[in-house]
Amino acid sequence: QQQVKQSPQSLIVQKGGISIINCAYENTAFDYFPWYQQFPGKGPALLIAIRPDVSEKKEGRFTISFNKSAKQFSLHIMDSQPGDSATYFCAASINTGNQFYFGTGTSLTVIP
Amino acid sequence: NAGVTQTPKFRVLKTGQSMTLLCAQDMNHEYMYWYRQDPGMGLRLIHYSVGEGTTAKGEVPDGYNVSRLKKQNFLLGLESAAPSQTSVYFCASRKHRGGDYGYTFGSGTRLTVV
Numbered sequence: 001q002q003q004v005k006q007s008p009q010s011l012i013v014q015k016g017g018i019s020i021i022n023c024a025y026e027n028t029a030f031d032y033f034p035w036y037q038q039f040p041g042k043g044p045a046l047l048i049a050i051r052p053d054v055s056e057k058k059e060g061r062f063t064i065s066f067n068k069s070a071k072q073f074s075l076h077i078m079d080s081q082p083g084d085s086a087t088y089f090c091a092a093s094i095n096t097g098n099q100f101y102f103g104t105g106t107s108l109t110v111i112p
Numbered sequence: 113n114a115g116v117t118q119t120p121k122f123r124v125l126k127t128g129q130s131m132t133l134l135c136a137q138d139m140n141h142e143y144m145y146w147y148r149q150d151p152g153m154g155l156r157l158i159h160y161s162v163g164e165g166t167t168a169k170g171e172v173p174d175g176y177n178v179s180r181l182k183k184q185n186f187l188l189g190l191e192s193a194a195p196s197q198t199s200v201y202f203c204a205s206r207k208h209r210g211g212d213y214g215y216t217f218g219s220g221t222r223l224t225v226v
Contacts (some may be wrong), residue, residue, distance in 0.1 A: 009152065021208030034214055043202050044155070075179075089154060098162055099145065099170070100215060105161035 003027060004092050006103025013110050019077035021106045023090035026071065030092040034100070035064065035075050038087045047088070048075070081108045114138050117216035118203050125225045133158040133188040133204030133221050143206040144186035145170075145215070146178060155202065161186055178179040193225045 006023045011020045023033075032086040034049035050073065057064045059109040067084045079082055090103040116137045125131055135144065146158040157170030159178040167178045173198060177189045186205075190197060199221050204215040 006154075036215075044215075045206075045217065045220050046214040049214065066168075098143065098168070099157055099160060100181070103156040104152060 002104070003101035004090055004103045006090050006106060008106060009104070010107040011109070013074050013077075013080045013081060013108065015080060017080050018060050018085065018112075019073045019075075019108055019110070021078045021088050021108070022072065023074065023092075023103050024070075024072045025092050025101075026094070027094075028071070029093070029094045030101075032093045033066065033073050034091050034093075035062075036089040036091065036102075038089065038105075040086075043068055044089055077108075080095070080108075082110045082112055084108060085110050115174065116203055116205055116216050116218035117148065118192060118201075118220060119196075121219070122150035122222050123224070125190070125191060125223065127225060129193050130189070130191050131166045131193065131223075132190075133203075133223075135188070135218060136201075137184055137186075137188045137205040137216070139205060139207070140183070141207050141216070142183075143208070145204040145206070146176070146186065146188045147202045147204065148172065149202060149220075150199050158188065158201075172186055175206050193223075195225045197223065199223060 019076045035047045036044035036045040038044040066073045088106045091100040093100045113157040119134045122133040145160040161167045161180040179187045203218040207213045
């Protein structure tokens, strides 16, 4: 059973546009929600993360929006650039747990 | 600082052959993980370790074994490779349990079983 559901599977955005990737979860014990970015041939790398005590976190062009009541969180990439083309994974973890649970990934292509 | 190093980077096995994937980290992390990545399925946890000498099963452990004899190394073994084990394998490490300590991933091992 997929603990974290991610959509869409793939996304094509024009340069300068906004990329939005959504994730949903069921386990209310999750208390940490990171996003990972993966370029072809590389391992995933931590991009940005949020805790459920805040509704939004922004780092440069990347923003996480968090809706605790809906059990959803999303990644927004503003002013998307071709260099942002990568696969993005959302994840969730429990502070007292041993592992992260990952979404199935979104392949983002930003076209010039 | 090398981070997490995986060897080999590529490997082709025949069905029934065995092999060991090596993961080494130089960050003194306690926790280490083996994931496999398949198209449309994301990252699935195979086995993990919360410290030297300890291992535990993840979501998809069948057909794999692991060992953590030294804190810095985590080995993933395939005793009798099957085509279903064709995948990209990622090792990750983490300093402590707790959300603020994210994973550091290696660059992956692409394994093909024919």
